[in-house]
Amino acid sequence: MKTILAAATAWGLAIFAGIALARLPQLRLPPGSRSVAALLLGGARSVLSDDMYQRADLYYHGGVAHRHEPGGEHRQTETPTEAAGARGRRFSPLSEADTASAPHKTMGKAAAAQPRGYSIIREGRRTEAGDHEHGHEGEETAVPRWDLWSRLNRRIHPSGHRHLRGPRYEKEVLPWLWAAIRCNPHNVTAYDVAAYWVAERLKHPEEGLKILAEGIRNNPDAYRLEFTRGEILLHMLKDREAAFNAFHAAMRKWETTYARAPEKKKPDVFQYGNILLYLAVLSERKNALEDARRYYKAALDTREGNARKDIARRLAAVEEKLGAEAESASAPKPEKTGG
Amino acid sequence: MRGPLRNIAAIASTAVLELYRRRDVYTAVVLAIVVTVPLASVNVFGVKGIVRYLREITLLLVWLFTLVIGLTTAARQIPRELENRTIYALLAKPLRRSEFILGKFAGAVAATGLAVLLFYLCYVVLDGLKEGVWYTPVLPQVVLLHLALVALMTALVIFGSTFLTPSANVTCSALIVAGMLLFGQKIPEAAARAVAPASWILWTAHAVLPHFEFFDLRLRLVHGWEPISPAVLLAVLGYCTLYTTALLGGAVAIFSRKRL
Amino acid sequence: MPEPTVAIEIDRLSKVYPGGNRALSDFSLAVDAGEIFGFLGPNGAGKTTTIKILLGFMPPTSGTVRVLGGDPRLPETRRRIGYLPEVANYYGYMTVDELLRYYGRLCGMSRDAIRKRTDELLELVGLADVRRRQLKHFSKGMLQRAGIAQALLHDPDLLILDEPMTGLDPPARLQMRDIILRQKQQGKTVFFSSHELSEAELICDRVGILKAGCTVWCGPTNEVTGDGAGNLERIFLNMIRQNESEQQK
Numbered sequence: 001m002k003t004i005l006a007a008a009t010a011w012g013l014a015i016f017a018g019i020a021l022a023r024l025p026q027l028r029l030p031p032g033s034r035s036v037a038a039l040l041l042g043g044a045r046s047v048l049s050d051d052m053y054q055r056a057d058l059y060y061h062g063g064v065a066h067r068h069e070p071g072g073e074h075r076q077t078e079t080p081t082e083a084a085g086a087r088g089r090r091f092s093p094l095s096e097a098d099t100a101s102a103p104h105k106t107m108g109k110a111a112a113a114q115p116r117g118y119s120i121i122r123e124g125r126r127t128e129a130g131d132h133e134h135g136h137e138g139e140e141t142a143v144p145r146w147d148l149w150s151r152l153n154r155r156i157h158p159s160g161h162r163h164l165r166g167p168r169y170e171k172e173v174l175p176w177l178w179a180a181i182r183c184n185p186h187n188v189t190a191y192d193v194a195a196y197w198v199a200e201r202l203k204h205p206e207e208g209l210k211i212l213a214e215g216i217r218n219n220p221d222a223y224r225l226e227f228t229r230g231e232i233l234l235h236m237l238k239d240r241e242a243a244f245n246a247f248h249a250a251m252r253k254w255e256t257t258y259a260r261a262p263e264k265k266k267p268d269v270f271q272y273g274n275i276l277l278y279l280a281v282l283s284e285r286k287n288a289l290e291d292a293r294r295y296y297k298a299a300l301d302t303r304e305g306n307a308r309k310d311i312a313r314r315l316a317a318v319e320e321k322l323g324a325e326a327e328s329a330s331a332p333k334p335e336k337t338g339g
Numbered sequence: 340m341r342g343p344l345r346n347i348a349a350i351a352s353t354a355v356l357e358l359y360r361r362r363d364v365y366t367a368v369v370l371a372i373v374v375t376v377p378l379a380s381v382n383v384f385g386v387k388g389i390v391r392y393l394r395e396i397t398l399l400l401v402w403l404f405t406l407v408i409g410l411t412t413a414a415r416q417i418p419r420e421l422e423n424r425t426i427y428a429l430l431a432k433p434l435r436r437s438e439f440i441l442g443k444f445a446g447a448v449a450a451t452g453l454a455v456l457l458f459y460l461c462y463v464v465l466d467g468l469k470e471g472v473w474y475t476p477v478l479p480q481v482v483l484l485h486l487a488l489v490a491l492m493t494a495l496v497i498f499g500s501t502f503l504t505p506s507a508n509v510t511c512s513a514l515i516v517a518g519m520l521l522f523g524q525k526i527p528e529a530a531a532r533a534v535a536p537a538s539w540i541l542w543t544a545h546a547v548l549p550h551f552e553f554f555d556l557r558l559r560l561v562h563g564w565e566p567i568s569p570a571v572l573l574a575v576l577g578y579c580t581l582y583t584t585a586l587l588g589g590a591v592a593i594f595s596r597k598r599l
Numbered sequence: 600m601p602e603p604t605v606a607i608e609i610d611r612l613s614k615v616y617p618g619g620n621r622a623l624s625d626f627s628l629a630v631d632a633g634e635i636f637g638f639l640g641p642n643g644a645g646k647t648t649t650i651k652i653l654l655g656f657m658p659p660t661s662g663t664v665r666v667l668g669g670d671p672r673l674p675e676t677r678r679r680i681g682y683l684p685e686v687a688n689y690y691g692y693m694t695v696d697e698l699l700r701y702y703g704r705l706c707g708m709s710r711d712a713i714r715k716r717t718d719e720l721l722e723l724v725g726l727a728d729v730r731r732r733q734l735k736h737f738s739k740g741m742l743q744r745a746g747i748a749q750a751l752l753h754d755p756d757l758l759i760l761d762e763p764m765t766g767l768d769p770p771a772r773l774q775m776r777d778i779i780l781r782q783k784q785q786g787k788t789v790f791f792s793s794h795e796l797s798e799a800e801l802i803c804d805r806v807g808i809l810k811a812g813c814t815v816w817c818g819p820t821n822e823v824t825g826d827g828a829g830n831l832e833r834i835f836l837n838m839i840r841q842n843e844s845e846q847q848k
């Protein structure tokens with residue numbers, strides 16, 4: 001009796017504490033001061049938060065754990081979609097110029113060079129329509145024939161690869177992201193992914209922006225949140241002006257982040273390039289060609305190989321237009337082009 | 340009912356009576372409800388109809404509570420009789436010691452099994468209210484294998500209580516049950532990586548210890564995977580039957596020779 | 600099978616506990632069917648040990664016991680034995696009614712027989728008023744009465760009582776004495792251990808005095824109580840002192 005009561009009480013208290021913390025958003029203090037969660041949980045909170053975040057990833061895979069070892073032998077078990085999605089970026093600034101959301105082909109390679117994150121954000125495009133969970137069971141790795149117990153385990157526990165598809169299932173990851181944020185309001189990745197998931201996957205862009213607003217309030221320096229805000233504004237709400245401002249804020253935050261701690265961290269150049277490219281494309285659309293040229297030029301150094309060539313080509317096009325404008329400016333009747 | 344069965348049933352009924360007179364189970368059920376109902380009504384980013392987290396946490400509580408109830412109920416059976424010296428009055432009756440052991444086993448299984456069913460009823464109601472779905476084909480398998488686990492765990496504990504002190508027995512049994520549930524699937528992998536003496540120990544553990552993880556189908560229920568095939572289900576039930584029989588046989592053999 | 604005239608036969612019984620503690624050494628005793636036998640001895644003499652062997656709870660180190668002509672380890676033999684343990688803390692969550700129903704089922708009694716017998720016995724031991732109270736709320740003496748009721752439940756041919764008087768108040772002792780005598784009237788055998796010499800003196804046909812695992816005296820009660828001057832208590836103390844001085848030599 002005592003044992004049961006003790007165990008039950010401990011559990012109840014732990015979970016109640018979690019709920020109580022979660023239920024008191026108004027108690028979350030202004031940025032810079034320590035939150036209630038931080039006060040109660042101390043250092044454990046970020047561990048807990050990361051754990052919740054990983055749980056979200058686990059849910060995305062139907063509860064079956066997947067290893068993501070950079071360059072490891074398990075690489076080939078990933079789906080092509082995963083390999084192609086560039087570390088959570090489901091839109092490509094360059095292709096944005098033409099279509100809404102087709103991922104850019106060259107980004108896969110860039111992704112391979114990036115540190116691998118969790119696949120919940122790496123998995124990018126929706127390739128199939130409708131609500132279903134796709135995947136297959138019994139993804140076999142070698143089990144000796146005589147090892148009956150392991151063979152039985154293989155048939156009892158799902159081990160296949162499976163992804164949530166469609167809003168009905170995709171929303172299942174959210175409680176853990178929510179919990180990750182509630183445990184640690186400085187978990188920028190959790191805010192980022194939650195916002196993307198709610199806005200893009202579940203088609204609630206306003207909710208996504210709310211999450212980002214909260215995240216930005218708690219993490220004023222996080223350029224990634226501004227970047228995601230820009231993407232949602234641009235791709236889902238089609239508000240180019242607001243998107244431009246968000247990307248611009250992202251750029252400034254990126255620059256201050258790495259200006260402040262230049263040698264401590266290796267700068268996230270790839271992300272910087274994404275920001276610049278969005279800014280460039282949006283400037284180009286506004287016909288602010290001077291700005292566009294500046295952004296393209298800056299972006300050039302963030303990419304290599306084919307991606308760099310792509311940018312160079314666009315830069316050349318902008319410069320050409322600029323030249324033409326200069327010419328037509330000297331001519332009597334100036335005419336607007338592009339857009 | 341004939342002699343031995345009648346005796347076993349008589350002894351078993353006292354375990355059920357005891358568990359339900361002690362009110363542990365109600366406490367646990369109320370606690371589980373108190374914990375899960377607020378969880379069910381959490382507002383996650385304004386998105387409606389999210390269920391899997393709730394299923395997982397509810398099932399975790401169901402498992403936690405029933406494991407604790409099952410372990411303590413089984414572990415109490417024989418030491419209590421010795422402590423209170425009621426075993427003398429009992430075994431002075433025309434009763435075989437094997438009937439005593441089997442009765443204690445059946446009683447602990449029945450008591451815990453009823454608790455398990457009660458908990459799953461709560462689970463079904465909670466999940467049904469939240470999701471609107473009252474039945475999934477995996478559910479009967481989950482419950483059935485949970486009951487099988489209770490039987491195997493009870494046999495293990497009863498076996499242990501014939502030769503270990505009560506606290507050592509609870510500790511060892513809890514370690515085996517929890518260890519196998521958490522790491523059972525991973526032992527061969529670890530054994531393959533370990534070096535000589537450690538790997539032998541791990542392989543032996545893998546071969547010999549009761550594989551409680553066989554009975555855990557929660558993942559399938561939480562994430563909507565399809566049920567396991569009837570053949571696999573039968574294999575697991577067969578494993579449970581054989582292992583339980585062996586443990587009870589051992590318990591009877593030891594207890595029959597025990598000097599009281 | 601003819602009814603054996605000897606209810607309990609103990610032949611050269613020795614018991615050495617693990618750890619080398621010798622509780623009984625070469626101890627023999629016979630109790631006739633239909634008699635009341637008082638099994639006396641100081642603390643630690645080996646009375647409880649003997650009784651445990653008589654019920655098959657543990658094997659003797661050497662020697663044999665036969666109870667009602669059979670091996671007590673067999674359930675059929677025990678079917679005819681009623682046993683009251685020295686101390687027992689009966690299941691606290693049960694009522695005395697449930698306790699007797701439980702034991703009755705184990706004795707193979709029918710539901711009706713159990714009900715009838717329970718009513719009788721609870722009246723006899725004075726627990727009829729508290730039959731629906733849980734045993735955890737019982738006093739020590741009440742528990743002892745419940746124990747007596749369970750020993751008598753299936754109307755056994757042989758009663759083995761380990762210190763039946765402990766914890767009983769004077770009226771209850773009187774009742775207990777009455778119960779034992781009534782068993783004899785019905786032709787049953789009663790074998791009980793006790794320190795209560797005066798008690799034994801009053802009701803026993805024969806007494807055996809045990810000291811350190813050996814019988815030091817065994818005989819009809821009237822042999823020792825005949826003259827009034829040599830009552831049982833004096834004999835008991837004499838025996839024990841005599842024995843001690845012999846050991847010291």
Ligand SMILES: Nc1ncnc2c1ncn2[C@@H]1O[C@H](COP(=O)(O)OP(=O)(O)OP(=O)(O)O)[C@@H](O)[C@H]1O
Nearest residue numbers: 616620621622640641642643644645646647648649
């Ligand atoms: N389980 C045991 N292990 C070791 N020694 C024991 C055990 N039980 C009893 N003994 C020893 O055996 C001897 C006889 O004990 P027993 O309980 O039979 O005495 P008793 O005559 O019933 O005494 P009492 O009048 O106090 O009840 C004692 O010396 C005791 O220490």
Ligand SMILES: [Mg+2]
Nearest residue numbers: 646647648685
């Ligand atoms: Mg004694």
